[in-house]
Amino acid sequence: MTVSPLEFLFPRKCPYCGKIIIGDRLECDICRAGFPQKPYIRIIPGGNECVAAFKYDGVVRDAIKIYKFYGKREFCKSFSAALAQVVYEYFGEPDLVTSVPLSKKRLRARGYDQSELIGREVGRLLSVEYMRTLEKIIDNTEQHSLSHEERKSNIIGVYKRLSGIRLNGKTVLIVDDIVTSGYTLSECCRILAENSDVRIICGTVASAF
Numbered sequence: 001m002t003v004s005p006l007e008f009l010f011p012r013k014c015p016y017c018g019k020i021i022i023g024d025r026l027e028c029d030i031c032r033a034g035f036p037q038k039p040y041i042r043i044i045p046g047g048n049e050c051v052a053a054f055k056y057d058g059v060v061r062d063a064i065k066i067y068k069f070y071g072k073r074e075f076c077k078s079f080s081a082a083l084a085q086v087v088y089e090y091f092g093e094p095d096l097v098t099s100v101p102l103s104k105k106r107l108r109a110r111g112y113d114q115s116e117l118i119g120r121e122v123g124r125l126l127s128v129e130y131m132r133t134l135e136k137i138i139d140n141t142e143q144h145s146l147s148h149e150e151r152k153s154n155i156i157g158v159y160k161r162l163s164g165i166r167l168n169g170k171t172v173l174i175v176d177d178i179v180t181s182g183y184t185l186s187e188c189c190r191i192l193a194e195n196s197d198v199r200i201i202c203g204t205v206a207s208a209f
């Protein structure tokens with residue numbers, strides 16, 4: 001395999017182990033071979049099903065942190081490919097893909113919405129339209145810094161459905177990077193299902209439980 005001048009100067013690295021990868025691979029062969037054989041399935045509060053490609057620990061946790069906090073947005077390709085595969089295997093093809101949004105303040109600080117990037121790529125891989133359906137109107141305390149009980153109340157009223165969104169009769173996949181308590185996804189499902197005859201399924205790169 002030939003290495004392009006760009007790859008030579010800026011080699012791409014495996015998101016999980018840091019080894020240099022060439023060609024169109026998204027991760028190295030060793031990490032790829034170690035991917036879980038089965039998806040992680042959860043029922044989140046409120047009863048919606050959530051499928052995750054990985055357990056949130058070890059090299060996957062490190063990779064997601066680097067993706068979110070150190071600007072490695074190219075990691076979204078590997079995460080999305082793994083997620084698209086488990087979504088397709090477990091649920092089949094949705095009609096629409098959406099994602100849990102960041103607040104405007106956090107989006108400005110980070111420069112990208114990590115879950116939207118994954119949602120858009122999952123949509124592209126499944127040949128399904130991606131659409132923004134929600135906005136985060138309150139910049140609440142980050143869920144991961146709170147206790148399980150605090151997370152439940154911390155999320156109420158934080159998200160709003162965008163106007164003009166019609167979901168009737170659709171199966172909608174909502175994507176997030178990680179599921180922990182499930183309250184964030186649960187609240188987003190509740191809002192999207194309001195006054196709609198819609199089936200909402202959830203997909204995350206990793207599950208903390």
Ligand SMILES: [Zn+2]
Pocket residue numbers: 014015016017018019027028029030031032
């Ligand atoms: Zn690797």
